[in-house]
Amino acid sequence: MFSSWDGLCGIGEVARRAGVSVKTVRFYTDHGLLPEASRSSGGHRRYGPDALERLRLIRSLRTLGLPVATVRRVLDDDDAGRTGGVLEDAVAGQLAEAGSQLAALRWREAALRAVQESPPSERPVRLLLVGAVAAPPNTAPLARFWRAWLPPRMPARSVGAFLDAAVPQPPEDPGPAQVLAFARLYAMVTGPCDGGAPTQPHAHRSAGARESAVLYAGLAEAYDLAAVQMRRGREPHAGEALEGFVDAYARAGDVADTPGFRRALAGRLAADPRIDRYWELTAELISTHADRPEPTPGTAHDWLLAALESEAGMGAAVRRG
Known part of the structure; x- marks a missing residue:
């Protein structure tokens, strides 16, 4: 819960608490991943209490390499109360891709050593x-x-x-x-x-x-x-x-x-x-x-x-x- 009178907070506070930049919060909001609760009289974005947890989830998914489109599907799945089928598939796909990248790096390293x-x-x-x-x-x-x-x-x-x-x-x-x-x-x-x-x-x-x-x-x-x-x-x-x-x-x-x-x-x-x-x-x-x-x-x-x-x-x- 935020300490403001209306239980909402601005974009700067959300960014600071989540450990990301204001630019990042704005990006996720503009792409529909992080809904804003309202706008202030001056037109500034205001976020509800659940925004911080959602932002941390988005950051974790992006850190694992999931593209924005996949993150959106994971969030939609979570919002609908489904049990993570999209997330499981996404993680499995990232694991396979990481394995392929590691195999390529190992092969490239051995090739460089051969030269x-x-x-x-x-x-x-x-x-x-x-x-x-x-x-x-x-x-x-x-x-x-x-x-x-x-x-x-x-x-x-x-x-x-x-x-x-x-x-x-x-x-x-x-x-x-x-x-x-x-x-x-x-x-x-x-x-x-x-x-x-x-x-x-x-x-x-x-x-x-x-x-x-x-x-x-x-x-x-x-x-x-x-x-x-x-x-x-x-x-x-x-x-x-x-x-x-x-x-x-x-x-x-x-x-x-x-x-x-x-x-x-x-x-x-x-x-x-x-x-x-x-x-x-x-x-x-x-x-x-x-x-x-x-x-x-x-x-x-x-x-x-x-x-x-x-x-x-x-x-x-x-x-x-």
Whole structure:
């Protein structure tokens, strides 16, 4: 309650008690957020006892970053006696925006460190490399790269599952090396010379929609099983992962799994185009320990192919032909 005879007070007293400027009170009043109770005979604004509490609420909402239009909706909700649905949504939206801004700042900091820590002679090139990537980075170019590589008739669900595995998500708190790895991936898939998708593997080209779904679903399971062995430091060997790997190709081609089929498959896969650099950079991006690279679909494929070649009695020289 104000001490004046009519229980009202002027704009200066409201501003002083709320800890804001007179200009701020006038702004909120002019925008309909803080109603004035009346005007004095001299035309000065007068405010009622509830103005101070309302002004403090407005200031708190604005301090949290809510725009004026959202503040108005929150106040309207409160005036109507509703239980804060607008406020909850507004706070959730601000949290999401703050998280995005923090992610961008963390990425930008790591990018700056990547430039700062490079030898002076390399800084201009590295600056252009990391500067081409948005903060936080966008993985859409990587997804487009793989969509162009996958069989055109592959079911959407299978495409989505493959992209989830093949497109690495940038870490929320990256280090300089991870920023560089993503920047190099980005340059690889968007460059004018090498930006096109790699040639489709010969072992996959004849697959139709159903066969593609069968093949890629089976490969995903085999890669997961191989990854378990790789994290344990196991060398390529026969076992459940290899059986699933071969079975995926046999079922997709509707052929029997025989020793002859396995030898032929090993030969076809060894001769297929390779994109090792993509998987090397992916491992750098997603690995948290430099001495223990995280398996990727590409490295899991190599591990399984080595196991298949060993089982078929083929030398490692065949793989890199």
